[in-house]
Each structure stands twice: as C-alpha cells, then as structure tokens.
Amino acid sequence: MYIPLLDQHRQITSMMLIRDDGLEYLLFRDLRGGDDYEWYNRLVWADKGPAAGYVVRWTRDLQLHSGEPLPDDARDYDPRRRPFYTGADLEEIHWTSPYYFFITKDAGLTVSQKWRDPASGQIRLVAFDLLLRDLSDFTSSLRPSPNGTAFVVHDDGSLVGLPADARWTNSDEIREILRKASNQADSDQAATLLTPEDLGLTVVGDAVSAWRDRGDDQQGVFSFRSDGGAWWSGFRKFDLHDQALWIGIAVPESDFLGEAERQRYTVLAVSTAAVLLALLLAGIVARHFSRPLEALAEQSAKIRDLNLADAPAVRSSVREIKQLAEAQSQMLTGIRSFSRYVSVALVRDLVRRGEVAMIGGKRTSLTVLFTDIRNFTRIAESMRPEDLTRHMSDYFQLMITALQSESGTVDKIVGDGIVAFWGAPDPLDHHAVHAVSAVLKCQRLLSDQNQRWREEGRPELTTHFGLCTGAAVVGNVGAPERLSYTALGDTVNTASRLEA
Numbered sequence: 001m002y003i004p005l006l007d008q009h010r011q012i013t014s015m016m017l018i019r020d021d022g023l024e025y026l027l028f029r030d031l032r033g034g035d036d037y038e039w040y041n042r043l044v045w046a047d048k049g050p051a052a053g054y055v056v057r058w059t060r061d062l063q064l065h066s067g068e069p070l071p072d073d074a075r076d077y078d079p080r081r082r083p084f085y086t087g088a089d090l091e092e093i094h095w096t097s098p099y100y101f102f103i104t105k106d107a108g109l110t111v112s113q114k115w116r117d118p119a120s121g122q123i124r125l126v127a128f129d130l131l132l133r134d135l136s137d138f139t140s141s142l143r144p145s146p147n148g149t150a151f152v153v154h155d156d157g158s159l160v161g162l163p164a165d166a167r168w169t170n171s172d173e174i175r176e177i178l179r180k181a182s183n184q185a186d187s188d189q190a191a192t193l194l195t196p197e198d199l200g201l202t203v204v205g206d207a208v209s210a211w212r213d214r215g216d217d218q219q220g221v222f223s224f225r226s227d228g229g230a231w232w233s234g235f236r237k238f239d240l241h242d243q244a245l246w247i248g249i250a251v252p253e254s255d256f257l258g259e260a261e262r263q264r265y266t267v268l269a270v271s272t273a274a275v276l277l278a279l280l281l282a283g284i285v286a287r288h289f290s291r292p293l294e295a296l297a298e299q300s301a302k303i304r305d306l307n308l309a310d311a312p313a314v315r316s317s318v319r320e321i322k323q324l325a326e327a328q329s330q331m332l333t334g335i336r337s338f339s340r341y342v343s344v345a346l347v348r349d350l351v352r353r354g355e356v357a358m359i360g361g362k363r364t365s366l367t368v369l370f371t372d373i374r375n376f377t378r379i380a381e382s383m384r385p386e387d388l389t390r391h392m393s394d395y396f397q398l399m400i401t402a403l404q405s406e407s408g409t410v411d412k413i414v415g416d417g418i419v420a421f422w423g424a425p426d427p428l429d430h431h432a433v434h435a436v437s438a439v440l441k442c443q444r445l446l447s448d449q450n451q452r453w454r455e456e457g458r459p460e461l462t463t464h465f466g467l468c469t470g471a472a473v474v475g476n477v478g479a480p481e482r483l484s485y486t487a488l489g490d491t492v493n494t495a496s497r498l499e500a
Contacts (some may be wrong), residue, residue, distance in 0.1 A: 002027045003062070004040065011138070013101075013108065013129045018078065020123035022046025024079040028103060028129075033057065037065040040103070046294040050075040069074075077102065078163040082331070083190075084127045091115060095240035098132060098191040107132045107178055107191035109160075109240075136162040136174045148251035149204065155244055157208045158193035163201065204228060207233040207250040218246075223253070232256065235351075246366065359483065361475020366423040367435040368492050369408070370466040370499035371399070371442075373416040379459045380416075391453075393417070395461050398445055406438035407431075413485050417499070421487050432469045441467045466499025 006012055006029055010132035014028035023045045030040035037057040045052035053070040054242070079085055082102070088094040089162075096110045135152060136415075139161035142150035148500055152161030168174045198206035206226035211218060215233065221234040230253040238245045373379070396418070400410055403420050407428055411419040422431035422438075442465070450460040470491035476483045 010383045011130060011134055015129070016084075016125075016127040018079045018085060018125040018127070020080070022048075022078055022080060030057070032101075032104075033065075042077065042103075043071065043072075044074065044077055046078040046080065052312060057192050061251040074102075088112045088114045088399050090123070091242060091330060095243065097243060098154070098193055100191055101129060101131075104131075105179075106175065107193070111240075127385060132160055132178055133171060133175045135160060136168075136178070137171055140164045140168065140174065142249075144254035145251045147255050148249060150247070151204055153208060153246050153248060154193060155246070157212055159199070159204075160193065160245055161247075162199075165199075165201070165203055167199075203231065204248075207231065207248060210473065211235050211246075211248065226250075229254065290342045359476050359478070359480065361473045361477065361488070363471055363473050364424060364427075365431070365470065365472040366421045366472045366487055366491060367432045367467060367469040368472065368487055368495040369403070369418070369420045369422075369435060369439065370496045371418045372464045372466075372499050374462045374464060376461075379461070383459070391461075392459060394449075395446075398449055399442055399463075400476045402441045403438045403446055406434040406441065408435065408438050412484070421472075421474070421485075424487070425485070429470050432467075435467055435469070437469060464499050466497070468495035468498060470494070 006015065006027065014026060016027075017025045024043070026040075026042045026044075028040040028042070029038060033040070036059075038060045039058040039062075041056040041058060043053050049196055050070050053074070054067060055070060055074075056067045057065040059065050083096040083099050084094070087096060092113065094112050094114075096112075098107050098109055100106065101108050108129055108131040110127050111128050112125055114123055114125045116122070117124050138161060139152055143164065144150055147418055149163040150161075151159060151163040154160050162168065162174060162177065168177050178194070196202075196208055206224055210222060214220070214222065218235055219237060221232060223232050224231060225231065227275035232253060233248060233250045235246045235248045238247060240482050268277050303430055333463045383391065396413065399418055403410060403418070406422075407426075408420045409424060411421060413419075420438075422428055422435045428434060442463070446461070446463060450462070453460055468491050470489075471490040472487045472489040474487045475485070477488065478484050
C-alpha cells in the first residue's frame, strides 16, 4: 500500500511508520540502486536491540533483490531521537527545519504527525521525507519569463530550492552543490543552507535583500535593480507550522516590456481579425436577411403594378420573413382571384395615379359593344352544367382576348353577353376603328373555333355584335361599398338594341 503512494507522489522520497517503543518501518526510493534495485526497506526496533532489525532491497517490479542485518551505522539508531519525532506533538502536523537524512546524508525536510492508537494506547507517528535536491530540481526547471528565475528561500533568506543556473543542470550536480554546505559529520545536525551570495547568484541575492528590506509587506510585487538593469520580484509564503518557506521569482523588466509589446501586436492582430470576421459575418447575415426581403420587395412591386403572374416562393429560416412571405403569397392569390371580377387595366390606372375609386363619372366619346349568342337558351338547356361552364369559358377567353388586343375595356359579362367599350378609362384615338377591328377579329376567330367545336361534337356559338359610337357618361357607378366602372347613356342603349 505504501509503494503506490510514493509512486503517485514522486516528490516524496520516503515514508516512515514509528511507535513509541522504538519500532520504525521505513520505505525509501533509493536512487543509489541504479538498475539493480529501487526500493530500500528497513525495520528498526530500538528497544529490542540491533538483532531485531533488518534491511531488504526490492527491484522495480517488487522482486526480492537482497536482505541483510542492520548495517553498523544503524545499530544504535533510535527514531525517537530524530527531528521529525522530537519536534512533533500529538494530533499536530509538524515540519522539521532542513536537516541531514540518516541514510543518504542529503539535506531535506520531513513532515510528520503523532497520534495515539485507541486500541493499544501507544503513540504512533507517520512521516514523509522531501529532499531539498528534489525541490531544487523543480525550481531550477521553472522559467517565469525568458530570462526570469524561480527559487525557494527559508525565513532567514537561505536557499532551499535553487534557481536555474548553467552550473547545475541535473540532479547529481544539484546534489553536489548542496553537499558543499557542510561536511555532514553528524547527520543529526540541522543542515547548513547556502545563501545566494555563497553561490554567486547576484540577481537572487539582490531580490532577497530587497524583499527582506520590505519588513511586514513581504508578499507584494516590487521592483529592484540588479546586474545593471531593472527587475521585478514577488514572494509567496508557504507556512510550515512554526516556520515558513518563501517561493520567489525575479524577472527582468525587459522581459515584461518585450512581452507587453508582443501582447500589444497580438491584441492588435486579433482585434483586426475579429473586426474583419465580424464584417464578413455581418455581410453573410445581411445577405441571409436581405435576399428574401429583396425578393419580397420585387414581388410587391409586381403586385403594385398588377403583374399577377406566378412567382417563385420566397423561402427563409427567419420566422418573421417567413410569415411575411406567406402573407404576401396569400394576398397575391386573393388579388389574382379578384382580378377575374374587375378590370385589371382600370385598377392599374388608379394605382398609377395614386387614386382611390370613388363615385363619379365624366362625359366623353366612346364606342360601345354588346354581344349576344344566338339561341343560347336552347344550347344551355341541352348541356350539362359543368360542360356548359367549360364551353363558355373557352368562348369568353377567345372573345375577351380579341377585344383587349384592340385596347378594349371589358365592362362586364351579362349572362352569355359581353359589354365592352373603347376610349375609357384611357383616351384612345380612333376608338371606333379599334372597336370595328376587334369585332372583325372576334368573328374570324370564332368562325375557326366553331368549326373545331363542330368537329368535336360541341355546339357552335353564333354571336351577334352591336356597336355604337357617341357621347356617354363613363365612371364609377353604385354605392360606396360596391362600385362598378361602366358607361351610361343613349350610346349604350343604342349599342344594346343594335345587338338584338
């Protein structure tokens, strides 16, 4: 259970379980074993003497490598005299000051905690070791800026974690630097820590001096001068019970300014790109909205001019535009239906002039036409209603097309007859000539159509025409809610009698 814990937290070098009768169980990741073994396992029972202890070494895959009695230097070892035990209180976490470890003689820190076993009443302690070498491995790898450095110092300003330096680039070189601090004759003694001045670290030394001069305000960011330039530094406290470690950084101002300049250009580039992207997206979104709106506007213009031909459906994923397109489509259908009952030319003229149809008329010269189908009553009684209406539809389509081709205004359809006139609503020169041409065209077309109907077994529709030219009153006749654009007067009556 202890090996997975140490594997998960590689910064922990070893762990110990200790009882108040001097029994210590230690598990230690031993780098001295190289490829031969990785784990060093030691049992010491101080109250029972050296014979009760042993050392076992295990390979990386937990195969037994070797075992032996306690070495001579450990025969008098008593864990209860070590700093991690003597300084610990019940139920309190205790951090030692840096001291030299018994096995490797390297400097490090130990965190421990005592508790009383409720079953046996014994005092027990668990402890974990952290080598200063491992801490320095970490701090020397940090680069807060291209030319900045990071380090860890003790309360007194001595180095606990070394900064990056060309003189130490790996764990072995860091270990040798740390070992120069003391001859380590007595492994129970507190470790002698190096100062920045001891190692010739001018910038770190100046940063620590400026930091210590700040008095109580030691966790802020401050500037100082070192190595001929301006630097910035900051320290963050890491409490270890009754002592503290301080994590510090030092960065030349030129790194900040260079980074600020790069940041400025980066922000400018990103802002420019964002604006261009926003413009592009705005254009896309605008087209997404404007295309269907332009199509609707074009259709509206055609409807305004009473151009009622079928138009492609306007599609959009925007709910409001979709609703507008559907409403316009329904309006077009309605107007197309009403155009069957009123003169499109008349309404188009009113729209063009911006007027609303009102009761009233004017006297003008017109040519009026009345038509009538001979023997229509007998024909109607001989046909089924659906056949009759289809037959009459073909007839009226032929007749009305011919009349309108000569600028005639179809007033109304009365039963089987058509009432039309020329000269209104728009003035027409030689309107009588146009009317006669229209009647001749109707007779010619109707003659051809009657022959086809005869061949199809359908009744022929022989038509009488009555034309009269003269003065008449033409305009809107009826009530305000229902108007009819028509002609009144003797000319109209005469045309009606001539047709008969």
